[in-house]
Amino acid sequence: MMDRQKDVARPWRLPRRVAYVVSHARPWSSNGYAVRTHAMARALAAAGREVIVFTRPGRPWDIEGFSSSTQVDIERRIDGIRYVCLPLRAIPGAKPSARLRAMSDVLTEAFYAFRPAAVLAASNWETAEPARRAAGRMGATFFYEQRGFWEMGEAHGNADDAARLETEIALAARAVFTLNGPMRDELVRRGIPKGRVHLVPNGLSSPGRIDSTLGRASIGCHSAHLLGYIGSLSAYEGVETLVDLVALLRRGGPALQALDVDALVVGSDAPKGLIGTGPGPAEKALRARAARLGIADHVHFVPQQPEDVIGSYYVLCDALVMPRRRTPVTELVPPIKPYTAASYGLPVFMTDLPPLAEIAAEIRGTLFPEGDVPALATLVHRALTEGQPLAMPGPGSGLTWADRLRPVLRHLEDVAEAERSRNERMFAGLAMSASASGEASMPSPLQDRFDLGILPAVGLRGQLGGVTEARIGPERKVEMASVTRLTRSNLLDVLATAEPGRFVIDWAGLKSAKGHEADEWAGLWSIDDMRLNRQIMDAVRIAMSRGWRLQVIGPVHRSEAPLFRTVANVMEEVLPEVPLPAVVSESLS
Amino acid sequence: MKVAILAEQNFNLIDGSTIWLLNVCKLMGRLPDLEVTLLLSHPLIDPILAAEVPDRLRIVDAAEMARTTGLGFERLTADHLTAILRRWEATEGAFDRYFVRGADYLTVLLEDSRFRPRIVGYAPGAIPDLAVAEPDWLRLGRAARTPLVVQSEPAKWAMESLFDYPAHIVHVVPPIVFHDGQEAAPERDHAKTVLCYSGKIDLHYGIDWLIDLARRVADAPDLRISLIAGKDTWRTRYPEFFAAMDAFRTDVSEGRLGNVDLVTGVPHAEAKSRMARADFAWCLRHARYDDVIEISTKIVEFCTAGVVPILNDTALNRALFGDDYPYLVDIVSGDVEARMIDMLRSKGGHAHRRALARIAEVAAQFSADRLAGSLAAAIRGHAGGGVALVTQRRHVLLATHDPKFLRSFLDRVRGDASIRLEQETWRTTTTPENPPSVPAGVDTVFCEWACENAVWHSRNKRPGTKLVVRLHRFEAFRDFPKRVEWGAVDALIVVSDHFRDLMVQQFGIDPARIHVRPQYIDWHQLRRQKLPGSRFTLGLVGINPFGHKRFDRALDFLAALRAQDPRFRLVVRSVMPWKIDWVWNRDSEERAKFVEVFRRVQSDPLLAGAVRFDPAGPDMEEWFRGIGCILSSSDSEGCHTSVMEGMAAGCYPVVHDWPGARSLFGPYVHADMRDAIPEVIAFADRSDCSEAREQISQSMRGHDIDVFTRSFFQL
Structure with a gap:
């Protein structure tokens, strides 16, 4: 099936449509990952994008603990956002590579049906890699949202492999969006060009529906104050600190008056924030700790809740505590919950870790040293007894999702613009041929289309003798079947109309060439001939929008080619000694 | 005219960008018709630079603005900038112009229609990158035709051709260095050669090489190294480098490197006098800066002080100092320190004397009067030299x-x-x-x-x-x-x-x-160096509508010319006819003619591969650099401005005899354009081609915008 799809011209796409491919989502999950997905999708929609959220093929069925009897609607709308689940046939004993391939096939099929112009995939590589492949097949522009470094928790060998895959995906993306400064630095450290990494931090959500029948009494709280923790009960969240805190506050100390305070813990340790599971080992351990400290009646547990009712629990609390532990992951990756708390006007106490410190600066949160219960108790005591109510940061704060999303929207607008002109060309061609022949209606597919795939040169492309190549630079002995030599007169035309293959600028060859060829390109990437630089930029724009593979044969020393930087980040730089690798043909391998 | 200078930089610190800001103030101080206020983004704590600002300028820091406006803020952040400035102007009066440096400041000011028409932007190093979206300020500035100041000619050309920014509002004001003329000639020790580095301690400024060099020449009695260190940058990112730097500092302070002087954080004036006592200046940078196309203030500062800079071998440095400048270093190949030692030992020799003469020429290009004139043009909006257009209101x-x-x-x-x-x-x-x-x-x-x-x-x-x-x-x-x-x-x-x-x-x-009065042209902007390929390149601007422009006639001319001399090519710059509704859809005959003529471009063996179509765009000044001969094949025209522009750019014109053509382009008008073929070939082969081009250009001088505008007010 795939051969056929690759061989016909790439399809038309809807300029404003975005496929948002994520690991897991509402309504099955309600963890920070799912919350961010929904908030991003809503803000994209509000900015005029048509967003369709696709969960990774196989989700939610393959989440650990998901009941196989659950009825799953493969499409549903939540707050106007379209969510699509894609079933994946189980392949018993399949290797991971076979599984990835199956996932890309399913996504490709979906993309051909939904025709997005842009694909935005979120962490991690297992979700993004199939999305990247599928986007490539249908010519959609691929973006990556690096939300975390999940591999950091894994064993060494696996972690290295995963990190390498993550880097490959980020490099393949038109742009990478990430959550904060430390994460951006990590991406740059891994070799992603700085200019391609943009910050899209978590934002303030608009407060959700509040269930007025839910009161403190209904969760069993009768104390004067209530501290909350809402989120996953993973070990690195350090929720036991909250239990210890309540014990200390209730007991009081030398410089600390005893305080009538309870804690509310909402959440579970179920994988992927799955809703509807029973209490897990983490909750049991916390209950045991509370019992040991004699405050079992003052720590209240509520299982993982759907996102649309969670607001009711935030408003019950006087403050939120996020006592995260210092781990490689928590030193980099920020949570979303503090912003949610801020949207309900709740003061937030957080461990002093770099990502949390960034958040605290924005929402006026309070930091305390990791695990330092006495210090935290002093801060909380002061806030609960003499604290001023927190002013809610509002729309002008620059913290809304609409503000956060600006870099994404800029890129999507570029994509939409390129798609529109591509469509214009495609459809203008159709309209002109129709009107020239005097026929108003579309010609019948039977008469109009010839299946190019039956021709050996097309059907076996890549196996018989390489791909189309368009080249700037002198003749080289290459085994290519068809090389089009580019001149300044035919450059744009060839790239705009020829079958996309590889567009090569042989810089090394030009440097050593003499005569007319060298003269024609003499000012390439110099500061003397800006018109030529512009022409090359236009050529690269055309090639990018039509899916050519872009290569420059280097090395290109920046001192000789200062304007190379106009295109350097979108071209592969290869060395002449290395034989040029053929375009990877997934379908034929 | 009331002008505000507004920059995001912290004026309490000394670095390249605050020195730039100080120098802008000094230049503005030379323009008597401007009433200038320097608005500082931070509270002024250290007056080290402010003390040097000419008295004519009023300095207002963030603290004063906060007091006057009654708004509680510590710094002028971009988020609150327009609100603060509006409040300030309400009490202190409006500015006619804001000269602004900083992407965030520019963005918010250009987004606000109350400020937009008054903004003049400073754009250091704006080069597009296809992987990155265009900056907001640039998009906004282009739409609003906001004047920009850039540091170098290449940066201006890039703004025009790569960003479609209109040429006449991009002004070049290179980094500025002031000669007070009172400084005594520095004392230099003839027996010793001094190499000076002045600036931030930044790995990428080649400080690692400099440390190695210093250790290598520690025992050489004839060489000294003088470091004037600014702040450390990226300490946490490059721990190994800074460990080496700290060890180096210790060795210097404990006297183990006797021929190294290292001072940190000295006042600007003292730094300048220390710089002037050196023979050579260390201006090398790691390869990551090789594609910079802005000259650094520091290099100009050294040139002005008569200190010979040792530079990376880059396109920009070659353009400025010449291909034969003896102190260009290719940092990619070879032993940088060994090259340096050879260079230092060349003091007093032929190469050194030649370099001294060259740097004096470079310094002269950056004289304060010239630069003040350029800056004034950007601020006022024209280069009228401050001479009023009219004698009475x-x-x-x-x-x-x-x-x-x-x-x-x-x-x-x-x-x-x-x-x-x-x-x-x-x-x-x-x-x-x-x-x-x-x-x-x-x-x-x-x-x-x-x-x-x-x-x-x-x-x-x-x-x-x-x-x-x-x-x-x-x-x-x-x-x-x-x-x-x-x-x-x-x-x-x-x-x-x-x-x-x-x-x-x-x-x-x-x-x-x-x-x-034919349509005016911007004569000065059009006079640019021709590109090598222009000699045999014909240009045609605009092909719509068919009946007026007669593209077919231009092709007849090209085919006939190429039959005699196949070196010639044609470049057409035009909107394509199918993109203009009234050209393409109104008249099917006209459309058929266009199709025919495009068919001919592909099929006529005399034309195949010899015609290039350049997409239409505003950067005509750069485009004409590649054109040697401009065609006018039309049946009718008003005055055919693009021919006048081409001539101003030194193109040889070939003009069909449309009504009115003879009065404008007399000697170049032909009833049959093909009659011009011998002249076109002879012109391209002339050995004194550039003198001839200059003459053609001079003949268009009277059509310059300034001449037109002055004569308008005398009608």
Whole structure:
């Protein structure tokens, strides 16, 4: 099936449509990952994008603990956002590579049906890699949202492999969006060009529906104050600190008056924030700790809740505590919950870790040293007894999702613009041929289309003798079947109309060439001939929008080619000694 | 004119960008017609630089702004900038111009229509990158035609050709260094050679090599190294480098490196005098800076002080110092330190003397008077040299449906405080936006295009006012001129003798009241160095509509020329006909002609591969650099401005004999363009081609925008 799809011209796409491919989502999950997905999708929609959220093929069925009897609607709308689940046939004993391939096939099929112009995939590589492949097949522009470094928790060998895959995906993306400064630095450290990494931090959500029948009494709280923790009960969240805190506050100390305070813990340790599971080992351990400290009646547990009712629990609390532990992951990756708390006007106490410190600066949160219960108790005591109510940061704060999303929207607008002109060309061609022949209606597919795939040169492309190549630079002995030599007169035309293959600028060859060829390109990437630089930029724009593979044969020393930087980040730089690798043909391998 | 200088930089610190800011203040201080205020983004704590700002300038720091406005803030952040400035202007009066440095500041100011028309931006190093979206400020600035200041000619060309920024609003003001003329010539030790580094401790400024060099020459009695260190940058990112740097500092302070002087954080004046005592300057950088196309202030500073800079071998440095400058270092190959030692030992030799002469020339390019003039042009909006257009106050009403051929004229006029300009907008050639009138105080009514605007104003002229009408081409053949009361028109501007004669014959207008003034050109902007490939390249600008422009005739000419000399090519710069609805869809015959002519471009063996189509765009000044010969194949034209522009750019013109052509382009007009072929070939082969181009260019000087504007006010 795939051969056929690759061989016909790439399809038309809807300029404003975005496929948002994520690991897991509402309504099955309600963890920070799912919350961010929904908030991003809503803000994209509000900015005029048509967003369709696709969960990774196989989700939610393959989440650990998901009941196989659950009825799953493969499409549903939540707050106007379209969510699509894609079933994946189980392949018993399949290797991971076979599984990835199956996932890309399913996504490709979906993309051909939904025709997005842009694909935005979120962490991690297992979700993004199939999305990247599928986007490539249908010519959609691929973006990556690096939300975390999940591999950091894994064993060494696996972690290295995963990190390498993550880097490959980020490099393949038109742009990478990430959550904060430390994460951006990590991406740059891994070799992603700085200019391609943009910050899209978590934002303030608009407060959700509040269930007025839910009161403190209904969760069993009768104390004067209530501290909350809402989120996953993973070990690195350090929720036991909250239990210890309540014990200390209730007991009081030398410089600390005893305080009538309870804690509310909402959440579970179920994988992927799955809703509807029973209490897990983490909750049991916390209950045991509370019992040991004699405050079992003052720590209240509520299982993982759907996102649309969670607001009711935030408003019950006087403050939120996020006592995260210092781990490689928590030193980099920020949570979303503090912003949610801020949207309900709740003061937030957080461990002093770099990502949390960034958040605290924005929402006026309070930091305390990791695990330092006495210090935290002093801060909380002061806030609960003499604290001023927190002013809610509002729309002008620059913290809304609409503000956060600006870099994404800029890129999507570029994509939409390129798609529109591509469509214009495609459809203008159709309209002109129709009107020239005097026929108003579309010609019948039977008469109009010839299946190019039956021709050996097309059907076996890549196996018989390489791909189309368009080249700037002198003749080289290459085994290519068809090389089009580019001149300044035919450059744009060839790239705009020829079958996309590889567009090569042989810089090394030009440097050593003499005569007319060298003269024609003499000012390439110099500061003397800006018109030529512009022409090359236009050529690269055309090639990018039509899916050519872009290569420059280097090395290109920046001192000789200062304007190379106009295109350097979108071209592969290869060395002449290395034989040029053929375009990877997934379908034929 | 009240001008504010506004930059995101912290003026309490000394670095390249704050020195730049100080120098801008000094330049502004030389412009007597400007009343300048320096707005500082931070509270002024350390007056180290502020003390050097000329007294004429008022300095207002963030703290003073907070007090005056009553708004509680510590720094001028971009988020609150417009609110603060509005409040400031409400109490202290509005500024006519803001000269702004900083992407965030520019973005918020250009987003706000109350500030937008008053902004002049500073754009260091803006080069596009296809992987990154265009910056917001640039998009906004281009749309609003906001003047920009850049540091170098290449940066200006890049703004024009790579960002489509209009040439006449991109101004080059290189980094500025001040010679007070009072400094005594520095004492230099003849027995020793001193190498100086001044600046931040930044790994990428090659400080690692410099440390190695210092250790290597520790025992050489004839060499000294003088470091004037600024702050450490990226300490946490490069721990190994800073460990080496700290060890180096310790060795210096404990006397283990006797021929190294290292000072940190010295006042600017002392730093300057230390720099001047050196023979050579360390200006090397790691390869990551090789594609920088802005010259650094520091390099100019050293040149001005007579210290020979040792530089990376880059395109920019070659352009500025020449290919034969003896102190260019290729950092990619070879032993940098060994090269340095050889260079230091060349003091007093031939190469060193040659370099001294060269750096004196470089320094002269950056003289304060020249640069003040360039900066003034950017701020005022024109290069009029501060000379007023008029001797007494004037009040002009411009009535038009389309001012597109007057943009530069209007920019020029608005920059003159003695002229008040009002606009009466016409929605179409026949319908005014609001009922037309001549407001009290107006002394001159200017009708651009002789359409219904001219009809109305000629019939409703207020006594004591002057009425000027400009006729281009199309109106001459419509019925408007029949209905104009020509007796009331004091001056009629036409674009060629042809239209003068036509108007005299048809309407009996007094020839003495008709003034032939072809559309003006920006002569100075067009005079640029030709590119090597231009010699055999013909240019044609605009091919629509077919009947007027006669692209087929240009191709006939090219085919005939190539039959004799296949070195020639044609570059066409035009919107494509299918992109213009009224060209493509109105007339099927016209369309068929276009299709035929494009077919011919591909199939005629004399033309195949010899015609290039460049997408239309505003950067004509750069485009003409690649053109040696400009064609005008039209059947009819007003004055064919692109030919005038091409000639200003030194192109040899070949003009078909359309009505009016002879009065404008006399010697270059041919009834059959092919008659020009021998001359075109001979011109391209001339050994004194550039002198001949200069002559052609000079012949267009009288059509410059400034000449046109001055003569307008004398009509």
